[in-house]
Amino acid sequence: MSLFLLFLIVGGLALWWGSQRSTLQPPPVAVPAYDRYDYGQGDTSRIIDIGTQPSDLSPSFISECLFHDRILQQQLATGGWTLREHRYLNGRDMLPYCDGRLELMLLGDLPSFLAMAHYRTGLFAISSHGYDTIISAHTLTPDQLKGLRIGYPPGTSAHFTLDRALTIGHLAFTDIISVPLQQKDMESALRNHHVDAVIAWEPTASGIFAHLPGTRTVFRSETYTYIVLDLDFCTRQPALQQKLLAAVLRAIRWGSLDDQNLRTGLQWMHAGELAFTGTATTEATDKWINLLRLEGIANPSFPMLPLGLADPQGQFHQQFEFLKKNGLLADSNNWDRISACLDLTTLPGIVSNESKWQVDRFDYAPAKLFNVNKRALTK
Numbered sequence: 001m002s003l004f005l006l007f008l009i010v011g012g013l014a015l016w017w018g019s020q021r022s023t024l025q026p027p028p029v030a031v032p033a034y035d036r037y038d039y040g041q042g043d044t045s046r047i048i049d050i051g052t053q054p055s056d057l058s059p060s061f062i063s064e065c066l067f068h069d070r071i072l073q074q075q076l077a078t079g080g081w082t083l084r085e086h087r088y089l090n091g092r093d094m095l096p097y098c099d100g101r102l103e104l105m106l107l108g109d110l111p112s113f114l115a116m117a118h119y120r121t122g123l124f125a126i127s128s129h130g131y132d133t134i135i136s137a138h139t140l141t142p143d144q145l146k147g148l149r150i151g152y153p154p155g156t157s158a159h160f161t162l163d164r165a166l167t168i169g170h171l172a173f174t175d176i177i178s179v180p181l182q183q184k185d186m187e188s189a190l191r192n193h194h195v196d197a198v199i200a201w202e203p204t205a206s207g208i209f210a211h212l213p214g215t216r217t218v219f220r221s222e223t224y225t226y227i228v229l230d231l232d233f234c235t236r237q238p239a240l241q242q243k244l245l246a247a248v249l250r251a252i253r254w255g256s257l258d259d260q261n262l263r264t265g266l267q268w269m270h271a272g273e274l275a276f277t278g279t280a281t282t283e284a285t286d287k288w289i290n291l292l293r294l295e296g297i298a299n300p301s302f303p304m305l306p307l308g309l310a311d312p313q314g315q316f317h318q319q320f321e322f323l324k325k326n327g328l329l330a331d332s333n334n335w336d337r338i339s340a341c342l343d344l345t346t347l348p349g350i351v352s353n354e355s356k357w358q359v360d361r362f363d364y365a366p367a368k369l370f371n372v373n374k375r376a377l378t379k
Contacts, residue, residue, distance in 0.1 A: 031093050037086050037373045039101035043236060046081045048244070049373075051094045051105040054087050054273040055183070057203050057282065058128030058295040059106040059225045062303075064268040065251030067370045070363040072247040081240065083370040087276045090182070092155055098228070104244055105228040109157040109316075112226045113323055117333050122234070122341040124241075125227035125248055125303040128295045132161035133205045134218040136197040137190065142169030142219055148196040151181035151189050158199040160322050161221035168219070187211060202291055203281055222315060227303070231341070246350050246357035248303055254362045255297045262289045262297070264364070275372075304347050310339040 039049055052063040066072060067085055076082060086102065088094040091111030098105055098115040106127050107115060115121045134150075142165040152162050166173060179195050186198040187208050200208060201223060209215055227248055234241045254261050266284040273280040282288055296302040309316050312335065320338060323329040350357050 031096070034086070034088060034093060034097060037097075039086070039097065040084075042103055042233060046079070047084050048076070048081060048103045048233075048240065049084050049086060049101060051086050051088055051097060051102045051107075052272075053090060053094070053106055054269070054276045055089065055281070056106070056108075056128070056225060057269075057288075057291060058130070058297070060269045060272065060282075061255065061262075061265045061292060061297075062127050062227075062248055062251050063106055064265055064272060065254065065364065066244070066247050067368045067372075068268065068364045068366075069247050069250065070365055070369065071250065071358055071361065072243060073369045075243045076240070079240075085368075085370065085372045087272070087372070089277075090153070090156075098230070100230055100232065103230050103233045106225060107228050108225050109223055109319055110155060110160060110323060110328070112228055113320060113329065113338065114155075115228055116338055116341045117329055120231040121228050122231050122343050123226045123305060123309075124229050124245060124343045125347050126224055126296060126305060127227050127248075127303060128223075128225040129299065129302065130202050130223055130225075130295045131205075131220045132158045132199055132201050132223045133220045134161065134165055134197055134199050135190065135205065135208055135215050136218050137212070137215055139216050140197070140218045142166065143171065145169055145197065145218070146171055146175045147177070149177040149179050149194070151179045151186055151195040151198040153182060153199075154180050155328055157221075157223040157319070158201065159326075160319050161219065161223070162199055163322055163326075164221055164318075165219040190215070202295060203288070206287070206291060207281060226305075229343075242346065242350060242357065245347050246359055249347065249350060249357075250359045250362065252297060252303050253359055254364070255292065257362075259286075259289050262292050266292075304351075305342060305344055307344065309344075310342055 040047055042048055050063065052060065054060050067083060091107045094105060094107065095111055095114055098119045098121050105115065112123060145166065150162065152158050181189055181198065183200060183204045186200045186204050189195045190198050190208060191212055197218060229241060255265060263284040266282055266288050269282045270280045273282060308314055311317065317335065320335060324331055324333065350359065354360060
């Protein structure tokens with residue numbers, strides 16, 4: 001190849017990459033509390049940094065299992081690798097650190113889109129399959145939401161659910177009084193009549209129904225939480241990628257065997273949430289076991305991505321268009337590029353070679369086997 005031709009190729013690639021980068025909005029703003037975490041460099045320190053959300057039910061069960069998994073610990077140790085946990089209140093807070101500082105993240109629907117738009121990340125598995133529920137103290141239909149104060153977490157799947165309900169009710173966002181709220185504040189806001197309705201996911205929704213008798217479902221919409229991996233990490237370390245996904249599958253298999261395993265996981269989750277926020281909603285009870293099963297443990301295909309996820313007529317694409325419509329994604333973001341970040345082959349490949357990855361052998365330690373990066377500043 002001539003030097004001139006090589007120059008043209010490299011120059012063309014540089015221009016293409018620059019054009020791709022220019023379509024993205026500015027990256028999410030870092031949060032000082034999480035900026036103080038020690039992320040390090042994975043390939044240098046041989047540490048795999050994992051972003052978790054202790055207050056999110058099924059994703060928290062999976063992440064707790066990863067950090068208690070002796071099989072995973074032994075598999076990683078052969079190459080001198082270890083794990084490190086970074087805890088976040090929500091996916092929005094985690095987003096700035098999907099820039100390569102985290103190798104594996106547990107993110108909800110809309111934060112996953114934003115991570116794929118801003119950074120080199122992809123979806124590899126599901127960590128929960130549930131519902132966002134619009135809840136009111138009265139029996140309402142979507143068209144009766146007009147003029148009401150509605151509490152919702154902006155930029156989340158609940159925001160998308162609200163948009164769908166308003167569309168069905170032939171209403172616009174300007175027809176309601178929107179009240180930004182975090183999940184932890186939903187129940188008290190509804191109890192104290194600060195809002196007329198809220199949009200909650202589990203376990204918040206079940207808590208509202210249990211603690212506020214007479215509350216009603218106005219509308220529900222499906223929601224997913226995903227196992228998100230850094231694509232550059234996957235390219236550099238494909239064997240580590242497979243070991244992590246095998247551990248995710250092993251956690252689901254272990255949880256589906258009997259209720260005692262789920263109780264153990266719930267005890268870990270309770271301790272993790274308590275250490276992180278100072279309070280914990282999860283308990284090792286039948287109620288929480290049933291919620292874990294409903295969110296995916298009982299589904300034989302869980303945690304594999306749905307085959308129709310990239311369908312341009314499906315909900316995933318509807319969420320993509322919702323983000324663009326609301327200015328959360330730049331209009332120039334391309335559906336083909338986003339859908340190309342869905343990995344529908346790695347996890348099925350592990351399932352087809354289960355003995356190699358030991359997904360049906362279980363050895364979980366009572367205490368965490370890996371380090372936790374404690375949050376440095378209370379928000």
